[in-house]
Amino acid sequence: MHRFFVSPQAVRDNRVILRGTIVHQIRDVLRMRPGDEIVLLDNSGAAYRAELVTVDRDVVRGRVVDRWKLETEPHARITLYQGLLKGQKFDWVLQKGTELGITAFVPMLSARCIVGNVDDVSDARLERWQRIVVEAAEQAGRAVLPSLSAVMLFKHACESAAARGGLAILPWENERTHGLREALQVVPKSKEIHLFIGPEGGFAEEEVVAAKVAGVAPVSLGPRILRAETAGLAAAAAILFELGDLG
Numbered sequence: 001m002h003r004f005f006v007s008p009q010a011v012r013d014n015r016v017i018l019r020g021t022i023v024h025q026i027r028d029v030l031r032m033r034p035g036d037e038i039v040l041l042d043n044s045g046a047a048y049r050a051e052l053v054t055v056d057r058d059v060v061r062g063r064v065v066d067r068w069k070l071e072t073e074p075h076a077r078i079t080l081y082q083g084l085l086k087g088q089k090f091d092w093v094l095q096k097g098t099e100l101g102i103t104a105f106v107p108m109l110s111a112r113c114i115v116g117n118v119d120d121v122s123d124a125r126l127e128r129w130q131r132i133v134v135e136a137a138e139q140a141g142r143a144v145l146p147s148l149s150a151v152m153l154f155k156h157a158c159e160s161a162a163a164r165g166g167l168a169i170l171p172w173e174n175e176r177t178h179g180l181r182e183a184l185q186v187v188p189k190s191k192e193i194h195l196f197i198g199p200e201g202g203f204a205e206e207e208v209v210a211a212k213v214a215g216v217a218p219v220s221l222g223p224r225i226l227r228a229e230t231a232g233l234a235a236a237a238a239i240l241f242e243l244g245d246l247g
């Protein structure tokens with residue numbers, strides 16, 4: 001069954017009114033007809049099974065035939081601060097990270113990023129990233145859309161993580177003494193976890209020092225060096241598993 005995130009106003013009592021891009025998706029792409037059923041998600045955790053009643057050019061109307069609460073959000077809330085990556089690697093991180101259960105993504109500009117300036121990330125690219133998150137969340141059956149923030153400088157990301165509380169960790173390939181599992185022994189009740197991953201070239205030594213000062217702890221992900229697009233996903237999967245959110 002096809003799932004769609006919609007604004008809360010789209011479902012009123014048992015009536016469904018859909019406008020905008022979703023109409024094109026339902027009518028022209030999926031070629032759905034009156035009588036077909038879809039699942040609507042209002043980003044509050046509620047799911048609605050709806051039967052299509054009319055499918056017109058600008059508006060699709062339907063009626064709710066079932067509603068329930070989706071219990072698919074992890075208890076651990078991971079925010080991934082990911083150094084900007086080349087090509088489509090960031091797309092991959094967003095898509096797979098959404099499937100795994102990451103709660104928030106922060107595209108981050110750090111010293112060794114290829115992109116030099118926050119403004120170098122175009123609106124079109126941000127919009128594409130947002131679409132990738134929505135599609136992955138629909139596909140994965142997420143109850144709540146992961147948030148995707150604007151590009152942030154490394155320094156501000158550290159400050160923001162510290163201000164929000166929880167556990168803040170920075171996987172660093174040169175960390176020898178502290179491992180991820182050890183860091184997870186002290187997960188706060190809130191299960192709020194801030195995860196910092198570098199770009200292809202990794203973090204600069206000064207950044208690791210600055211992170212520590214801000215309260216972001218370097219941890220090891222083991223003896224093998226993972227690519228930047230692998231590291232965040234591997235760490236997120238390990239965290240979710242360790243905290244009981246992955247089966």
Ligand code: SAH
Nearest residue numbers: 171172173197198201202221225226228231
């Ligand atoms: N600077 C390195 C690799 C960077 S890997 C080089 O170019 O050789 C990209 C990011 O993945 C790092 O910034 C780090 O956050 C994470 N990472 C990869 N392997 C890791 C490991 N074994 N332990 C901890 N972090 C790792």
